[in-house]
Amino acid sequence: MDRFKIIVLVGVFFSAASGYAHDVFVSCMRAYDEGGAPAFFGLPECPQWILLASPEKKALKEGSCQFATLQGHKKYQEDRVICYPNVTIPVLDVSVAVGAVFDGHGGKEASKMASEKFLDYFFLHVVFNTYKKLFLHKKDIEEIDIRIFTRKSYNEAVPVIDDELLRGILETALLQTIQDIDSEFSQEAMNHGYISGSTATVVVWVNRQILVGSLGDSKALLCSRRNHPDAEGELESKLYAEELTRDHHPDREDEKARIEAAGGVIRVWGVPRVNGILAVTRSIGGIYLKRYGVIAEPEISWRNLTSKDYYIVIGTDGVFETMAPQSVCNILQAQEKEAPNNSPLRSLSSLADCIVHKAFDEGSMDNLSVIVIPIKKNAAQ
Ligand SMILES: *[C@@H]1O[C@H](CO)[C@@H](O)[C@H](O)[C@H]1NC(C)=O
Numbered sequence: 040m041d042r043f044k045i046i047v048l049v050g051v052f053f054s055a056a057s058g059y060a061h062d063v064f065v066s067c068m069r070a071y072d073e074g075g076a077p078a079f080f081g082l083p084e085c086p087q088w089i090l091l092a093s094p095e096k097k098a099l100k101e102g103s104c105q106f107a108t109l110q111g112h113k114k115y116q117e118d119r120v121i122c123y124p125n126v127t128i129p130v131l132d133v134s135v136a137v138g139a140v141f142d143g144h145g146g147k148e149a150s151k152m153a154s155e156k157f158l159d160y161f162f163l164h165v166v167f168n169t170y171k172k173l174f175l176h177k178k179d180i181e182e183i184d185i186r187i188f189t190r191k192s193y194n195e196a197v198p199v200i201d202d203e204l205l206r207g208i209l210e211t212a213l214l215q216t217i218q219d220i221d222s223e224f225s226q227e228a229m230n231h232g233y234i235s236g237s238t239a240t241v242v243v244w245v246n247r248q249i250l251v252g253s254l255g256d257s258k259a260l261l262c263s264r265r266n267h268p269d270a271e272g273e274l275e276s277k278l279y280a281e282e283l284t285r286d287h288h289p290d291r292e293d294e295k296a297r298i299e300a301a302g303g304v305i306r307v308w309g310v311p312r313v314n315g316i317l318a319v320t321r322s323i324g325g326i327y328l329k330r331y332g333v334i335a336e337p338e339i340s341w342r343n344l345t346s347k348d349y350y351i352v353i354g355t356d357g358v359f360e361t362m363a364p365q366s367v368c369n370i371l372q373a374q375e376k377e378a379p380n381n382s383p384l385r386s387l388s389s390l391a392d393c394i395v396h397k398a399f400d401e402g403s404m405d406n407l408s409v410i411v412i413p414i415k416k417n418a419a420q
């Protein structure tokens with residue numbers, strides 16, 4: 040596994056104006072320590088400071104990462120998706136792909152906020168976690184010697200981030216990001232009387248691994264090629280689905296136990312629901328059910344990619360209402376067979392479109408969103 044050198048992007052800035060920069064640095068660092076990403080982005084000078092190292096957010100449609108949404112029979116589309124096929128994490132010089140769906144319930148405010156803030160917050164946490172892991176053994180921010188961020192000291196002590204450290208940094212950042220979005224949204228919800236909440240299913244693809252974090256009932260899955268004997272016993276190569284997430288539904292024993300321990304009750308109203316209302320047991324926002332054990336903590340997992348893995352798919356429950364994960368891989372398989380490599384039918388937007396239209400045709404009543412990230416096309420990663 041590669042080792043990553045820290046690129047001290049802020050060094051140039053600090054060496055140019057170090058007195059002022061140090062003050063800004065300290066106040067932004069303090070804001071971050073005390074209030075996380077919302078506090079950091081709340082101070083006008085801080086986003087500017089990080090801007091120097093900010094990722095180049097490439098347009099959604101440019102890369103090989105596509106999504107489709109369909110409003111279904113709902114009046115309002117409450118799903119939100121983000122999909123960045125190739126962004127470089129500031130400070131660490133690591134290219135990642137990030138895809139996420141946020142499926143709103145009870146209004147669009149929570150999913151909207153989550154989708155708008157996710158990437159900025161995530162990258163900010165990655166940057167600060169990296170700094171802290173590598174440099175900041177000091178107890179007080181005031182003690183930090185700003186020179187650790189200059190190229191000079193960079194040359195003296197070349198910090199490296201190995202694979203394990205990188206995994207820890209990304210994982211912590213993902214947890215912090217969801218936590219920050221949840222507390223910021225919950226505050227707004229209290230101020231404005233919002234009742235809405237959102238699922239979050241996030242996939243971060245880095246090198247040959249993927250980090251999956253999920254809360255609620257959106258799903259991430261992999262379609263991987265495997266050989267299986269067909270009816271005649273001939274080996275047939277096919278895309279098989281592997282679910283990377285587990286739904287947080289009230290009929291899951293561990294989830295149910297937490298809800299009941301908090302004084303919530305599970306009532307069936309079409310499907311099992313927390314207090315007869317919410318069909319998921321984890322949610323960003325949804326403040327009226329938090330005291331009944333609804334939490335905003337994602338389950339996290341890692342998966343190493345192999346040459347057999349072809350597609351990452353992330354979709355909202357509307358997609359899976361009518362289609363099993365395997366059917367989704369079957370659609371991708373059929374498209375591969377039907378369309379030659381250079382055909383417009385093969386374009387990724389058509390793959391994602393195919394999935395949502397199929398789900399809709401099969402009778403899904405929900406709003407639908409899906410992201411398809413082909414692994415092969417990005418094989419260089
Ligand atoms: C992925 O592979 C690395 C070795 O390259 C190993 O340390 C790690 O445990 C593997 N992760 C998973 C989730 O299997």
Ligand SMILES: *[C@@H]1O[C@H](CO)[C@@H](O)[C@H](O)[C@H]1NC(C)=O
Pocket residue numbers: 125126134417418419420
């Ligand atoms: C991602 O972007 C970087 C820098 O722009 C480039 O060097 C790299 O090849 C890209 N990776 C993929 C998989 O497209």
Ligand SMILES: CC(=O)N[C@H]1CO[C@H](CO)[C@@H](O)[C@@H]1O
Pocket residue numbers: 113116117118119141142143144145146405406
């Ligand atoms: C994204 C989303 O699911 N939004 C609406 C669509 O359907 C669900 C489930 O039926 C509603 O609860 C949401 O408000």
